[in-house]
Amino acid sequence: xxxxxxxxxxxxxxxxxxxxxxxxxxxxxxxxxxxxxxxxxxxxxxxxxxxxxxxxxxxxxxxxxxxxxxxxxxxxxxxxxxxxxxxxxxxxxxxxxxxxxxxxxxxxxxxxxxxxxxxxxxxxxxxxxxxxxxxxxxxxxxxxxxxxxxxxxxxxxxxxxxxxxxxxxxxxxxxxxxxxxxxxxxxxxxxxxxxxxxxxxxxxxxxxxxxxxxxxxxxxxxxxxxxxxxxxxxxxxxxxxxxxxxxxxxxxxxxxxxxxxxxxxxxxxxxxxxxxxxxxxxxxxxxxxxxxxxxxxxxxxxxxxxx
Numbered sequence: 001x002x003x004x005x006x007x008x009x010x011x012x013x014x015x016x017x018x019x020x021x022x023x024x025x026x027x028x029x030x031x032x033x034x035x036x037x038x039x040x041x042x043x044x045x046x047x048x049x050x051x052x053x054x055x056x057x058x059x060x061x062x063x064x065x066x067x068x069x070x071x072x073x074x075x076x077x078x079x080x081x082x083x084x085x086x087x088x089x090x091x092x093x094x095x096x097x098x099x100x101x102x103x104x105x106x107x108x109x110x111x112x113x114x115x116x117x118x119x120x121x122x123x124x125x126x127x128x129x130x131x132x133x134x135x136x137x138x139x140x141x142x143x144x145x146x147x148x149x150x151x152x153x154x155x156x157x158x159x160x161x162x163x164x165x166x167x168x169x170x171x172x173x174x175x176x177x178x179x180x181x182x183x184x185x186x187x188x189x190x191x192x193x194x195x196x197x198x199x200x201x202x203x204x205x206x207x208x209x210x211x212x213x214x215x216x217x218x219x220x221x222x223x224x225x226x227x228x229x230x231x232x233x234x235x236x237x238x239x240x241x242x243x244x245x246x247x248x249x250x251x252x253x254x255x256x257x258x259x260x261x262x263x264x265x266x267x268x269x270x271x272x273x274x275x276x277x278x279x280x281x282x283x284x285x286x287x288x289x290x291x292x293x294x295x296x297x298x299x300x301x302x303x304x305x306x307x
Contacts, residue, residue, distance in 0.1 A: 001290040002232055005277050006092055007031055009230040009297040015039040016089030019079060019222075021072035021215060023051050024098035026058055032092075033062060040064055043082050047071035047122040048101065071121070072215035073207075079222055087224025093215065096234040097202070099289065109202060111177035111194055117170060119202045129201050130171050138162045148209075148237065149200030156183050157197060173198075199235070209237060216245045220269060223300040229270070234292045246270055246298045273297040 006028060010018065014037030020029045023046040032042050044059075044067045046052055055067040068078045072093060079088070101107050105115030108129060117130035133141075138158050145154035160183040161170065170176050177194040184193035203209060219229055229246070233239040251257075253266035277295040284291055 001094070001283070001287065001293045002277065002279060002295045003027060003031060005295055006094070006230050006232060007035070009273070009277075009295065010090040010092060010228050012036065013040070013089055017041045017083065017086055018043070018089055019075070019091040019219075020044040020094075021075060021091060021219075022046060022094045022098075023055050023067065024094060025051065025100050026055055028092055028094060029055070029059060029065070033059065033065060036064060038064070041082075042066070043068065043079055045070050045072055045075065045078060048098075049123065050100070051098070071211055072218070073211035075215050075218035076221060079218075083222065088219075088222045088227050089224060090228040090230065091219045091223065093212075093219075093231040095208075095212065095232060095238050105173070108173055109198070111173040111192065111198065114172055114174040117173055117176060119198075119205050121206045126205070129205055130169065132201070132205055133161060133170050133176075134165055144204045145197055145200045147200070148203040149196035150236070151184075151196040151200060153183065153185050156185075203235075203237075209241060212238060212241055213245070216242070220249060220300070225300065225302050227300040228273070229298045229300070230295065231297075232293055232295045234294075239294045239296070242296050246272060246296060250298065267301065269301050270298040271301055273299050 010032070012032065012035045014035070016036070017040065018032055020032060020042060023029055023044040029042060029044050036042065041064050044055055044065070046055070047070060049069060052067055052069045059065045060067070066082060070078045097109050102110045105113040106118070108115050108118035117128060117133070119129040120126055141158040141161060142154050145151040145157055151157065157180055160179055164170065164179055170179070177192070180194040180197045223229060231242045233242055249270040250268050250272050252262065252268040256262045256266045274297055279290040279293050
């Protein structure tokens with residue numbers, strides 16, 4: 001999604017070193033590699049073992065390419081040894097769930113087909129959604145649905161889940177979707193009543209917003225002079241974090257606003273590039289899932305002035 005816009009936003013140099021922080025199924029990685037010269041390098045990250053296996057099969061033979069089984073919240077730890085003394089020319093975050101994850105019932109991200117309630121990005125760690133729902137308190141569940149799903153009937157849905165689990169475990173996507181639909185009240189016609197609930201549980205289970213905040217901070221520390229930060233988000237909460245992060249780093253330390261001599265550590269560390277980018281009509285016709293995509297771009301201010 002927003003492939004060409006993301007590539008343009010990265011302002012690729014043929015000898016640059018780049019990170020694709022969310023490999024997915026490699027659409028962005030493959031196109032970045034196609035534009036790099038022999039001295040360019042690309043590091044891709046993904047916490048999904050299936051994505052890592054795909055990357056090794058499809059791109060592992062390219063000596064310019066490296067894949068790591070890690071989320072972008074571990075970006076600094078993973079990228080620093082790979083970079084050595086270098087700095088990144090650009091980094092791309094393509095947030096959310098990939099189409100293959102949505103399309104495989106066993107992953108539990110979607111209720112389009114019945115499957116186990118898993119929802120973990122990394123199936124090697126943490127509780128499944130079914131396990132989490134079996135033990136979460138009603139108040140915490142209400143808070144998650146309201147905060148991460150912006151679900152207006154969060155209280156009623158949480159209460160229904162807690163009542164139901166007392167007599168039967170919630171183990172499948174179809175079970176949960178049907179239960180939510182029965183208590184969600186009137187919803188938008190184009191959107192399934194369980195959409196917000198599934199989204200909220202997935203975000204909470206994988207700490208997606210916390211990971212994003214940590215990943216953005218790591219990216220800023222690793223970017224070199226004029227390096228580009230490009231982020232594609234699909235949820236208003238994600239986009240809000242990205243927008244505020246970029247705006248804050250583009251302002252610098254407001255305690256020094258208006259002063260004639262601003263110390264290097266207080267100067268802006270980012271420059272905003274262009275405006276918010278949304279998919280065009282042609283892309284939306286090809287891929288309706290792109291309708292909520294938003295792309296933002298920022299450029300690292302000269303490192304020597306922002307240390």
